[in-house]
Amino acid sequence: MKMQWMRALRMIYLLGLVGAAAPIHAQEAAVTDVGERFYYEHVLPRLVENGCSECHAAGYLRPNVGLYSDVLRRLAIGDSPLNNAVIYKIANLRSIAPDRPNHPGGQRCASVEAEPCKTIMRWWLIEFGGKEGQP
């Protein structure tokens, strides 16, 4: 009886991971800031689509993509839409060799023009680009 219960709990847990988009989106409710809103409405869905949340929302790997502030902190390292720590990682820029990605999760954008890099670059403009970045 106890084993069955454990298995049921495990199933619920696994299903929760597969449907990670739902609990993450719940955070939208309290959002007022333009950049933060853009993150939850446009960036996060692209990241979930790409599978980032399978590693980066499990609770132990930084950044937690379910937390705006966690990803913003990396976006702030650099000085342009292309030149920042988030894009470096997932577009595999500044890697020692193309077959050795600098991101353990691999190259996630086929090019910087592809999603989710494209939307992340728009997000950079909103956060740090002044007027031109207004959505």
Ligand code: HEC
């Ligand atoms: C297969 C698992 C996996 C996937 C999928 C994955 N990553 Fe990662 N990522 C990692 C690991 C492991 C690290 C190294 C974490 C560390 O150094 O603490 C990392 C590091 C990073 C870092 C640097 C963190 C830091 O503080 O140095 C960023 C930014 C990042 N990932 C963003 C993303 C984004 C955005 C996506 C989706 C487009 C993604 N990752 C998909 C495993 C993954």
